Amino acid sequence: MARLPRLALQVAPLVIIAACKPKITTDTYYCGPEELCPPGLSCHLGPTRSDDGNQRASFAYSCVTSLAAGDFACSENTSDREPDDEPALGLDLMDLGCGSQVVQEDWGCIDSAGDLDHYQFHVADVCAGSNPRFEVNLSYPIGAAPVSVDLLDGTGETLASGEICTGAADEGGVEERCITMPELPIGDYVLRIRLDPDGNADCDGACAFNRYQLRLSTPIS
Amino acid sequence: MPRHVIAFALLCGLLPNLAQAQDRGYFSEGDKQLVFKEEGSRSSTQRIVLASLFGGALLTGVIGSYYLLDSRDLSDELSASGAHTGKAWSAELEAKRKDALRSGRIATVSLGLSGTLTLAGAIAYIVTAPDDEVGYQDWQTRLMVVPSAGGIMASKGWSF
Structure with missing residues (x-):
């Protein structure tokens, strides 16, 4: 019986400690900037996948156990097509009509600080409407290096660069950059995607890569 | 005559008490102590x-x-x-x-x-629980039976 109070004194602090510790299990949070995850978990940079047939797929850029965390590779589950480091080699999106929208379904991919992705498109018409404009939206996970988008004209001159336009209440681990311009004159244009040259959130070079999704639209009102 | 009868009756009435008191030891010298108990207090x-x-x-x-x-x-x-x-x-x-x-x-x-x-x-x-202070005081009981005019006077006394 004399041991009981002593045991209680030893156990009570452990109970208190256990009661006060956040319990965060695998695959419940997206990675924060620079692969930031809760202690004990690692950022899963691989594609969405299933660890085995009986488990649900882990979210990409999600914080998972070290064993489940996959490495980054552009070749997996992306639409990355190389070489496209030169504007003339960029994927041709053809004519961009009035009131149209082009959405990249698969992830694009930048695998290093020097990697460039280009997308060519052509504006063929002058659009009518109360507010014709050209919009670009680039979204990418915040878990790896930030990605930038620039709009170039046919001569390669930069017309505009994307500004961060993520919603203030958005905590979903995805950052967005937007370009909004009045209607573009008829001509050829190029979008250039690369790691943000002004950004340094690349884990000191260890996470100088990322995936992205691109959306172009030409609303007229 | 009636007073003698009353005195005799009183004496007869005291005798059982006297016997009982002797059984309890009331009248023996120093046979009983008063106990004074005072609760102690902490400093x-x-x-x-x-x-x-x-x-x-x-x-x-x-x-x-x-x-x-x-x-x-x-x-x-x-x-x-x-x-x-x-x-x-x-x-x-x-x-x-x-x-x-x-x-x-x-x-x-x-x-x-x-x-x-x-x-x-x-x-x-x-x-630090204080001990209670206990004091003792002897006490004695005396029975006095004194003849008086027309009878006896009986009394019980205590001293301590």
């Missing part, structure tokens, strides 16, 4: 020590409870298991996690200290 130093121990236990208990609740609330905000929260882990959440752990540590130390002080106070309370 002012002891009281201060006890008040400090229990007061400290109460104070640290309140502090520990506050931080325990704070830590619990923060932990509940962050804890996640099973379903994805849809949120990204951020520097703010990491700071909140550290706050939860810090509050938990403070709670652990405070409540541990509170328990220790309570235990120490209980031990001190037992150890």
Whole structure:
């Protein structure tokens, strides 16, 4: 019986400690900037996948156990097509009509600080409407290096660069950059995607890569 | 004549008491003691020590409870298991996690200290419990039967 109070004194602090510790299990949070995850978990940079047939797929850029965390590779589950480091080699999106929208379904991919992705498109018409404009939206996970988008004209001159336009209440681990311009004159244009040259959130070079999704639209009102 | 009868009757009435008193030993010399019991009290130093121990236990208990609740609330905000929260882990959440752990540590130390002080106070309370002061006083009982005019006078007296 004399041991009981002593045991209680030893156990009570452990109970208190256990009661006060956040319990965060695998695959419940997206990675924060620079692969930031809760202690004990690692950022899963691989594609969405299933660890085995009986488990649900882990979210990409999600914080998972070290064993489940996959490495980054552009070749997996992306639409990355190389070489496209030169504007003339960029994927041709053809004519961009009035009131149209082009959405990249698969992830694009930048695998290093020097990697460039280009997308060519052509504006063929002058659009009518109360507010014709050209919009670009680039979204990418915040878990790896930030990605930038620039709009170039046919001569390669930069017309505009994307500004961060993520919603203030958005905590979903995805950052967005937007370009909004009045209607573009008829001509050829190029979008250039690369790691943000002004950004340094690349884990000191260890996470100088990322995936992205691109959306172009030409609303007229 | 009637007074003699009354005196005899009184004497007869006292005899059983007398016999009973002798059975109890009332009339034997020094056969009974008055016991005076006075509850003892702690010294002012002891009281201060006890008040400090229990007061400290109460104070640290309140502090520990506050931080325990704070830590619990923060932990509940962050804890996640099973379903994805849809949120990204951020520097703010990491700071909140550290706050939860810090509050938990403070709670652990405070409540541990509170328990220790309570235990120490209980031990001190037992150890410093004052003894009762007991005093004794002998007392004696006397029965006096004195002949008087027309009869006897009987009386019972105590001295101490």
